[in-house]
Amino acid sequence: MNTRFENRLLQALDEDSLQRLDPQPVSFELMRDLEVMGGPIRYVYFIEEGLASITTTFDNGSQVEVGMVGYEGAVGFSAMMGTKQSLNRVYTQIPGRGYRVPLRTAKEEFNRSPHFKTVVLCYVQTQLIYAMQTAGCNAKHSIQERLARWLLACKDCVKSTRFCITQSFLADMLGTGRPAITHAADRLKQDNLITYRRGMVEILDIAGLEARSCECYAIVQNHLNNFLEYDSGQAHA
Numbered sequence: 001m002n003t004r005f006e007n008r009l010l011q012a013l014d015e016d017s018l019q020r021l022d023p024q025p026v027s028f029e030l031m032r033d034l035e036v037m038g039g040p041i042r043y044v045y046f047i048e049e050g051l052a053s054i055t056t057t058f059d060n061g062s063q064v065e066v067g068m069v070g071y072e073g074a075v076g077f078s079a080m081m082g083t084k085q086s087l088n089r090v091y092t093q094i095p096g097r098g099y100r101v102p103l104r105t106a107k108e109e110f111n112r113s114p115h116f117k118t119v120v121l122c123y124v125q126t127q128l129i130y131a132m133q134t135a136g137c138n139a140k141h142s143i144q145e146r147l148a149r150w151l152l153a154c155k156d157c158v159k160s161t162r163f164c165i166t167q168s169f170l171a172d173m174l175g176t177g178r179p180a181i182t183h184a185a186d187r188l189k190q191d192n193l194i195t196y197r198r199g200m201v202e203i204l205d206i207a208g209l210e211a212r213s214c215e216c217y218a219i220v221q222n223h224l225n226n227f228l229e230y231d232s233g234q235a236h237a
Helices: 015-021 077-081 103-112 112-142 141-159 167-174 178-190 204-210 216-226
Strands: 024-028 031-037 043-057 063-069 090-104 162-164 192-197 200-203
Touching: 015 043, 015 103, 024 167, 024 216, 031 043, 043 103, 043 141, 063 090, 063 112, 063 167, 077 112, 090 103, 090 141, 090 192, 112 141, 112 216, 141 162, 141 167, 141 200, 141 204, 162 167, 167 178, 178 192, 192 204
Parallel strands: none
Antiparallel strands: 024 090, 031 090, 043 063, 043 090, 162 200, 192 200
16 A cells, blocks of 8 residues: 555555656645536546535536545546546535546556556446445435435545535535425434534534434445455456
8 A cells, every 4th residue: 555645546556657647736625626517527636635526417507416536536537438528517525635647647547557447447336336326315215314324425535523514515415405404404413413503514423323324325335445355357266
C-alpha cells in the first residue's frame, strides 16, 4: 500500500503507474462540478477528503443521487469505458481535496498497465452495485431507512461522524420532498441517534442508526470494503 495517499485507488498503484499518471493536487470547494451532464470528461479526480455526489438530472431540473464518491474512489472512470460525454452531473457536496489526472494520461495507463486496468474495473463494478442497490432501495424502503443508510454511507466516505448537509439537499439526493426528510430526521433526532442543527449533522449512535437502516447499507458497504480484493483468475489448490 502506498502510504503517501489517502485515496484507496492511488494507494493500490505501484510507483511506475504513479509516475506515469503524475497526479496533481487539487482542492474541491463546495458545489464544484467535476462532471456536467452532456459535457466532456477531461480529468479523472481521485478524492482524498470530502464527498462528491453522482446525480441523475431530469427535464424539470430535479435530481436524485445514484452514487457517491469519497476517499475510496474516483470520478471520471466512465470515460475509460467509452463514454464520450458525461451521463451525470458529479459535484462536491462536502468540500475537500484530492488529485487529478488528465483523461488522456489515464487512458494511456489503462491500456498499458494490467494492474491499473483491474483497479479501475473493480471500482466501476462497485459503482454499478451502488447504483443498482440504490434503485431497489428507493423503490422498496421507507424514507427513514433510506436516510439512515445515506447518513451511514456519508460517514464512511468522509471518515467522520460530523458533516454539513442541508435538508433540501438530502431531499434531492433521496428523491423525495423536504417535509418527508424533516419528519424522518426529527425521528432519528428524538431517538438520540443524530443531532441536526443549521445544516450540521452529527451521528451519535452508529449501531442504533445501522439498526434503523435497511439492509442496503451493509450490502454496499461490505462490497466497498473489499472491492480491491479481486480474483486473480488462478486456480487454488
